[in-house]
Amino acid sequence: MPAIQLRLGAFSAALAVLAVTSSGALAQKKYDTGATDTEIKIGNIMPYSGPASAYGVIGKTEEAYFKKINAEGGINGRKINFVSYDDAYSPPKTVEQARKLVESDEVLLVFNPLGTPPNTAIQKYLNSKKVPQLFVATGATKWNDPKDFPWTMGWQPNYQSESRIYAKYILKEKPNAKIAILYQNDDYGKDYVKGLKDGLGAKAATMIVAEESYETSQPTIDSNIVKLKSTNADIFFNVTTPKFAAQAIKKMAEIEWKPLHFLNNVSASIGAVMKPAGFEASQGIISSAYLKDTSDPQWKNDAGMKAFDEFLAKYFPEGNRIDGAVMYGYTVAQGLVHVLKASGDNLTRENVMKQAANIKGLELGSMLPGIKVNTSPTDFAPISQLQLMRFKGDKWDLFGEVISGDVGG
Template sequence: MQTRRQTLFSTLLVGVSLLLAAPLHAQQAQSPADTDIRIGNVMPYTGPLAAFATIGRAESAYFDMVNERGGINGRKVKFISVDDSSNPKTALEQTRDLVEQQNVLMMFGSFGTPGNLAVRKYLNEKNVPQLFVASGDEEWAHPKAWPWTMGWQPTFRAEGRIYANYIQAAYPNRKIAVLWQNDQFGRDLFRGLQEGLGDTAGMIVADLAFDATETRIENQLGILKASGADILVFDGAPAIAARAIRVVAGMDWHPVFILDNASASIASALQPAGLQNSLGVISTSFLKDAGDAAWKDDPHIKAWDAFMDRYFPDGDKDDIYAVFGYAAADTLLQVLRQCGDDFSRENIMRQAASLKNFQSPIALPGIVINTGPNDFRPIKQMRLVQFDGNAWQPIGDVIESAFTTVREDN
């Protein structure tokens, strides 16, 4: 009897020792007994890119709606969204706190390329999902090198190629000027534009870069006007986009104005620029414009309007970032529903890589999400749009960005 007691005591000691010796992140991983799903998110609620914070606010409101309707597979969502002021160092500090102190199950939808690059290594070493990154960089689609990181939106590079194809078809032999933000975001789109133009890339007669913190770009626009360009491709954040549209309108220069998708917000860019000044601006989209009369009878847009009224009453229905946040959160909802009762981090990534022809209710017709173990680019289609002074109107059909097929990591 004494021997059995000693054996039991020794077994208990071994078990306790193993538990204490386990890595902190392993101890903190959520278990099937947990009653909520803790989701971390980092947004620029302050700083030069604060316009994009609407994405985080819309996502928070979306999960409030989900919780009011009973949660996901019987569990409520706790969405913890924090500010990094677009500072990569702060993004890493905040992400560490969310994982190690707030015990989040995953990071979802955090904004921006520099901040997400800063935390990618940490999250992959911890085996924490970094899902549906709010950035169109190509760095989120390397499943072999970074198996816990996945993007969501079309890539900036693909967008640049779409503009190139449009220019070649609609404005052949016209001179092109490019004003681009001097960071990876700006470089990727510019690179795609050059690649898409191919042998005709020589039609780019001038290009100038600006820092994301700049507030005055009159000198750059004056130089670009003097180049004799008929087309101006702008790639930067909403506030500076608004200034560019307004300045161009006031300097008696009337180029075809192509605006990057990230700044194609009526609320954050076109209204501050002046809707009359913005008339004719061309961009891309993969989401419905809730202000477009074409969707007034669409049941999904009606549901979105009701969502805004009830859960995000302070939000602006003309702000495409509210639509973006809603659609991204809706995609995550689908992933979590597919998880069933298994909310392990491994299963979350498995389900994220198993989306088949999923369509967000507020995505444009023909925009579907497909992923796989070697395909971490959920959205691969876009549509050219033009601002008519009131809403974005489609130009042509949905474009399948087949040239952005996933390359295998070396």
């Protein structure tokens, strides 16, 4: 008996040692390139120059937000090292900068690179390298393709979902309207047009009377607007980036063309579009939102808006408060911080993507009430809800309910 007890005692001791070493193994820190005990290196690509430079402020806002996070102790004790490069919204340049970030700077992930053509140019490269292309700053529908591109994930509501929401409104309010479309001649513009056509269904063929495209290399779209006015359309769908959106609004006022005007969400910034175009010329334009509007007095005492204002005052005083791109950068940076915190001490690229694909009901203070961030391993579209809004006076007025524009929904 004593021998058996001795053996059992030895066995118990061995089990205890095994348990200690196993929990030690579980608690071990895991890192990929770009992460250490003290740092998380994040790559980013923005159009600080070129035709889409109005969006460059997104990168500046993110940089300021990560400064705030670092000042408050970082993420699980690690400081964010944010490396951001200019690609001038030129896909060949984007490729060059992505390679530099991955191969020279050795970042853990590429966060929120901007634009549909630029992201398209680097998608295959980043997926082949298994580097997260996380929360891309474009609403193209194709970023939600976890089967073929498991390392790429979108952020904002996708363009087709947004267009379908406009189509729902048009079919209900103006079912016999004639629609003229101006769109950027790339995947970004075509995605919006597809969404509108799908949303209108069989009526698209008779309702859409003109589709006019423009190139980002054009200095102006004045001639496109004059051409569209000649179609006598009573609805205008304006699928442009900020510089061209402001030009379109100005030109329409100049030639007194007054259709019901739908403006895509990515150009609904008061600071970057409506104000430069002129508030008088912008009256009655309809767009959609998922973020709170800083100029809307209803959020004056809102906790989320107060936090945003405190961030601007302390870390980004030069930021234009009424530029929607600033609020966008602030919000998506919070999304990344959520994912990195959830990753804990397992800062591998695989685990970062795993955490990004398992966000459940995340509410961020800058988003409209009722709108939440949700992802799953089969759904890489974090935000799919929007609310319609109309421009009145010097601000956007929300109307109707929060609508889900899920493609296929």
